[in-house]
Amino acid sequence: MALLFLLTTFAEVMMLMCEGKTVNGFFSSDLARQRGGQQVAKFLFHGTNALLSCQIGNKTVAVDKDAKLYLFHEQDWLKLQKETEGVNCLVKFSEARLTISLDEVENNQTISQFLRPQAWCIVYADKMTCLEDEEDRRGTEGLVAKAIKFQLLLLNPDAANNPLDHFSAEESGLHDFYFLLVLAYFVVACIYTQPIWRSIKKGGPMHTVLKVLSIGLLLQAGAAFTNYMHLSRYSVDGIGTPLLGSLAELCDMVSQIQMLYMLLSLCMGWTLGRMGRTQSRLLQWDSTPTSTAIAIVAVITQGCILWFLCHPALVATSMMFAEYQREKIIIIAVTLCQSISMVILYRLFISRSLYWEVSSLSSVTLPLTMSSGYRSRYSSS
Template sequence: MGPLRLLAVALTCCCWPRGSQSKTLRGSFSSAAARDAQGQSIGHFQFHGDHALLCVRINNIAVAMGKEAKLHLFQAPEWLKLQENSQDYSCHEKLAKAQLTVTMNQTEHNMTVSQSPSPQTWHVLYADKYTCRAAEEAPPEEDVPFEMVLLNPDAEGNPLDHFSAEESGLHEFFFLLVLVYFVITCISAQSLWQALKKGGPMHTVLKVLTTALLLQAGSAFANYIHFSSYSRDGLGVPWMGSLAEFFDIASQIQMLYLLLSLCMGWTIVRMKKAQSRPLQWDSTPASTGTAVVIVLTQSVLLLWEQFEGTGHHSSHSHHNLAGILLLILKVCLALSLGCGLYQIITVERSTLKREFYITFAKGCILWFLCHPSFACISVIFNDYQRDKVITIGVILCQAVAMVILYRLFLSHSLYWEVSSLSSVTLPLTIASGHKSRPHF
């Protein structure tokens, strides 16, 4: 079993990434939970526009009124201040800091949320008359089931949009991305299939690139299905969001192993063999071992980030230590592989080979540096826009990098097929008697 298959099994067994948090919340208001935490945390939402709406429906209104049940809404700055200095406030002082309070005295309560000039995150907290009482006084065990719908205004100003400010636009983006993938598939599928059937020295590379691209397309399609459902009911299809995350991570691992295998193989072959010998993709213990170690390192960081992440596309976030280490790893890989390819390019006399390596270096560096670059660029945007900028930018740049590599290897595969000089002029040629190939 190849290293990528082992990683796929590990990802499936150890981690099932989370999709975006639903904005139709269902559960129970619990007096015991509220007293233990000085307020039961219900959820948060980024409201925007002039007609944002919070709608709460409860069935057992008599119990809610008997408990004097209330919802307390805190804006993000005040909420963060309370969390950081929780010991400085008593229970009553903490609840008094809420910017908005909703008394649960109706079966359905609709409240318009006032807005600041820019979208603002609001945190919802449940409390009742037992929340701040002494611990020895046991609250009633009966909970109050509820359904809470959080809505932003749509294009016509009506409160019907389930997407928070940080998620708005992602549905349309994934629709366009799926459409582009479909059009490209219709145009290129036949020629690609013919190239794969003919074999040749580029066969393994094209096969791996095809797998990575299919995983990226599958991730986009799963995201589109999830967000399409999400736009209607605020719940979506969580397992589709999780599947999208899994496909995206698997594609990153596949591409990383491919790029490392190529670069390490070329570098090691060049050091060991004379310049007149054709370059090969050698599956030596050194090149394979280095690639596997780096792939395992990235996989561990991705798993770590997934366990700590809370939002959609957590594999593109950099809000925790694992995310920062991933960015550093990608920068180091780009610098290392870039330097190795530069050394090959500067001493290469063949124009064909030099152009091959230059184009490959562009796709390779774009793949590794797009994430760190957009993480830096996102700093100039507002908080609610940063994750969207990183997610959209990284997905598009990685797709472009794969297209660059596809065109490169496919064109050289065709050239190898018709050129009698290919055995001495092209990289990735097959040396006589050389049977070793990496397994994916």
């Protein structure tokens, strides 16, 4: 029983991780009976040679159980799950679009071409799944306890129309996008790293804000690079490196917090006059109620416009496209908006830094400036 519990728990975890395109785990008769079918994966097939391939570890047990994979359109499966009480179990599985009998060690199924990509739910069931009578269940405990180890490959056609692409329709193109983004970051870094470093090294009123902006940019570039590494591995095995994907999300989140902190600092009175005592420390601001209220309003306005508002605005815009394209459009557009806003802010702060540098230099070197030394000389005469 303990072994059965562990296998059931592992199968539940695998069901929660059904976004993977190479799924390894165990088919559980007990879980399939409890849930009215064990959902194993979801995938958006497209093209003419999409392929589902399922390899099992114990053919004899699968044959004895009459194990099958059922393919439902996602909307059909969700509807059937909501209507479980009113739908007979056997009738539910009879409505599957495709049925694959797991009677071989390797079972392959070509998915037909559609006018547009379709989201499919892959569900496991066997002859014990729909047993409701206690008498019918007797004598099946031993067979139920035998889980079937499996590996499920979900593949779309690649550029050569061969079923080798692990990316589903809503993910296709993201790998190339992150490659181009990383390449752009590398080229920009080669061109602008030295001028930016010189600006930071010179000090001045924009010294700290350039450092904060640079850290945010590095975090954003790190998120793009880790996403690219994850998707590169994903394109090979359909699993990738989930830790890198989580790290990319963390870097992006910290970068956004960094940007919010910088905008808040600027709106709270972090001005040229305060640089003398705050340049060597973190950004600081006045904390009077009036300045705080003004800063909050200003940050909300600037952060929605420049950074954070782009996400809900793009979500609304993406509703004009097909459902399978929306998430991809949002990811690409938000990333580009954040990168462009970084460039705009860099140009702004570097130009302000140069303006301050020229102004400071002119106050000392130009003969007609009204510096304190000249004013004192004129007043004494």
